[in-house]
Amino acid sequence: MSIVALARRAAIALGLPIVLLAAWWVASADSTSPFWPPLQKIIQTFPTTWTWDRFVGDVVPSLTRLAIGYALAVIVGIVLGTAIGLMPRLRALSEPVLEFFRAIPPPVMVPIIALFAGYTGSLGKVLTIALGCLWPILLNTVEGVRGLEPTLTDTARSYRLSTWRRLTFVVLPGASPRIFAGARQALSIGVILMVISELFGANRGLGAAIVQFQRSFAIPQMWTGIIVLGLIGVVLAALFRAVENRMLAWYQGQRQIERGE
Amino acid sequence: MSSSPATLAPAATRGTPRARRGRRRPDAWLGVLGVAIVLVGAETLSRTGIVNPAFLPPVSEMYAKLFQLLGEADFWQSLWLTVRGWAVGLGAAMALGILAGFVIGSLPWLRAVTRSTIEFLRPIPSVALIPLVVLMYGTKPASAFLLVLYAAFWQVLVQVLYGVADVDPVARDTARSYRFGPLRVARSVIYPTALPYIMTAFRLAAAVALILEITAELVIGVPGLGRDIGVAQSSGAVAETYALVIVVGLIGVAVNLLARVVERKALWWHPSVRSEAA
Numbered sequence: 001m002s003i004v005a006l007a008r009r010a011a012i013a014l015g016l017p018i019v020l021l022a023a024w025w026v027a028s029a030d031s032t033s034p035f036w037p038p039l040q041k042i043i044q045t046f047p048t049t050w051t052w053d054r055f056v057g058d059v060v061p062s063l064t065r066l067a068i069g070y071a072l073a074v075i076v077g078i079v080l081g082t083a084i085g086l087m088p089r090l091r092a093l094s095e096p097v098l099e100f101f102r103a104i105p106p107p108v109m110v111p112i113i114a115l116f117a118g119y120t121g122s123l124g125k126v127l128t129i130a131l132g133c134l135w136p137i138l139l140n141t142v143e144g145v146r147g148l149e150p151t152l153t154d155t156a157r158s159y160r161l162s163t164w165r166r167l168t169f170v171v172l173p174g175a176s177p178r179i180f181a182g183a184r185q186a187l188s189i190g191v192i193l194m195v196i197s198e199l200f201g202a203n204r205g206l207g208a209a210i211v212q213f214q215r216s217f218a219i220p221q222m223w224t225g226i227i228v229l230g231l232i233g234v235v236l237a238a239l240f241r242a243v244e245n246r247m248l249a250w251y252q253g254q255r256q257i258e259r260g261e
Numbered sequence: 262m263s264s265s266p267a268t269l270a271p272a273a274t275r276g277t278p279r280a281r282r283g284r285r286r287p288d289a290w291l292g293v294l295g296v297a298i299v300l301v302g303a304e305t306l307s308r309t310g311i312v313n314p315a316f317l318p319p320v321s322e323m324y325a326k327l328f329q330l331l332g333e334a335d336f337w338q339s340l341w342l343t344v345r346g347w348a349v350g351l352g353a354a355m356a357l358g359i360l361a362g363f364v365i366g367s368l369p370w371l372r373a374v375t376r377s378t379i380e381f382l383r384p385i386p387s388v389a390l391i392p393l394v395v396l397m398y399g400t401k402p403a404s405a406f407l408l409v410l411y412a413a414f415w416q417v418l419v420q421v422l423y424g425v426a427d428v429d430p431v432a433r434d435t436a437r438s439y440r441f442g443p444l445r446v447a448r449s450v451i452y453p454t455a456l457p458y459i460m461t462a463f464r465l466a467a468a469v470a471l472i473l474e475i476t477a478e479l480v481i482g483v484p485g486l487g488r489d490i491g492v493a494q495s496s497g498a499v500a501e502t503y504a505l506v507i508v509v510g511l512i513g514v515a516v517n518l519l520a521r522v523v524e525r526k527a528l529w530w531h532p533s534v535r536s537e538a539a
Contacts, residue, residue, distance in 0.1 A: 012373050012374055012376075012377075013376070013377040014377070015374060016374050016375060016377065016378045017377060017378055017381065020378065035393070035396050035397060089291065092288040092291035092292055092295075093291045093292065093294060093295040093298075094295050095288075095292055095295070096292040096293075096295060096296050097295050097296055097299050099514060099517070100296075100510050100511075100514055101510070102513075103468075103510050103511075103512075103513025103514040103516070103517055104506060104509060104510040104513055105471055105472040105475040105476065105509060105513060106472065107472065107475060107476045107479055107480070107487075108475055108479060108487065108490055108505075108506050108509050109506075110479070111490055111491065111493075111494035111502055111506075112502065112503070112506060114494070115315075115316045115494075115499065115502075116316050188384065188386065189472075191386045191388075192386050192387070192388050192472075192476070195386060195388045195389070195391075196388060196476060196480060199391075199480050207388075210389075210392055211391075211392060213392070214392035214395060214396060219396075222392050222393075225389075225392070226389045226390070226392070226393065229385070229386060229388075229389040230385035230386075230389055233384040233385045233386045233389075234381055234384050234385065236384070237383075237384035
């Protein structure tokens with residue numbers, strides 16, 4: 001790729017964000033509204049607000065809880081989902097129940113989890129995240145396993161593949177595009193729950209910190225918190241896409257060929 | 262834009278229609294049995310004290326409380342506020358998302374210029390805006406509206422963009438040869454192609470909008486069922502907490518069913534629906 005083409009691509013990708021940021025900067029420059037401080041001021045407060053101590057004390061615990069809860073949901077969701085997807089009877093038995101639990105907006109589970117596990121420690125928060133992330137992964141795994149190409153499953157049966165090999169070579173790879181679709185939904189729900197779970201009870205964490213800023217009317221600091229949260233969302237989405245592109249490369253290539261690209 | 266949504270595709274792979282029809286009735290009974298097992302199981306766990314009844318009251322008590330709530334005007338008022346907030350936010354997100362999607366998707370230069378911005382704004386969790394809307398609107402319904410709108414808008418926009426990108430080039434060129442105006446192109450070429458994607462967007466956005474509406478009520482205190490749950494829990498009314506959670510879950514089921522019905526009605530002509538109904 002020539003330098004001109006590269007510069008052109010960079011201009012297209014960065015042009016609008018730069019324009020928008022500049023517009024924000026100019027529009028807010030003389031702002032005296034307490035809720036919309038000048039962007040300059042927000043940026044100035046950034047380094048003093050997000051110090052190393054705060055990073056270790058608030059950001060790391062939040063992200064750790066998210067990682068544990070999400071990992072739990074992925075493992076349980078894929079294992080249960082594969083089992084349910086492979087057994088039509090079990091699926092018919094559990095489908096209405098699962099549909100109901102999936103339809104409960106995850107934040108309302110907070111009061112119930114608080115009854116069982118308490119909400120001052122990390123356990124309740126991790127459970128909230130895991131429970132919220134579980135349903136999209138579980139139900140998409142069921143659909144993915146159920147929608148396997150019959151030719152594939154029949155071939156595996158004629159070759160008398162053992163159950164383990166059938167699972168690892170046929171069922172899971174075949175269901176993986178749907179599993180990833182569910183995992184992607186679950187990730188954005190997980191980030192939402194990471195924040196919400198910290199709004200209950202006196203706590204440390206990213207969400208708790210932002211709300212503390214808001215309650216003490218430290219508005220520029222609150223804005224830096226919103227920006228940090230936004231950046232975390234963006235970085236996690238990018239990480240997810242990188243993993244997906246690597247593990248589903250075969251599937252994306254196949255689709256491109258099917259679409260004649 | 263890595264891949265088009267896998268959620269749209271699998272209708273064709275759901276097994277032959279005949280096999281499904283033959284199995285449907287025993288399936289339904291098994292489903293009822295499954296629900297019964299869970300209800301009886303939870304009741305037994307609580308009655309025998311295996312799980313502390315202070316945490317998990319017997320299911321029969323939850324439902325008794327639920328029927329009691331059905332007779333209270335406050336409950337219906339909260340239900341109305343929740344459903345209204347959900348519907349208004351979802352409607353606004355659909356309208357804005359479809360409009361923006363059609364405009365951005367039809368103009369390649371605009372699509373190229375906005376791509377990075379959309380990719381950046383979309384994953385920003387809408388709950389990040391909670392402190393801001395609290396400052397601006399407090400516990401007024403506008404707080405919930407903004408959160409719902411932000412969360413649902415991106416779902417709709419991205420799906421509509423996939424849909425517009427999916428338009429058959431031959432159809433587009435044909436429309437151009439016949440000198441269709443932009444409105445006519447939007448109506449007879451883009452709209453039919455994008456409709457399945459719009460329906461997927463409706464299904465996803467409807468669920469997300471409900472989550473954010475309830476969240477705003479629970480966390481901020483916007484009037485509605487979510488706030489009632491928070492109040493019930495903090496006042497130690499455990500059975501009522503469960504009863505309200507059950508109501509919210511049933512609303513969620515109703516929303517999902519509604520989305521599926523709308524999808525079928527709007528796409529009766531589309532192969533993915535026709536092959537299923539045959």
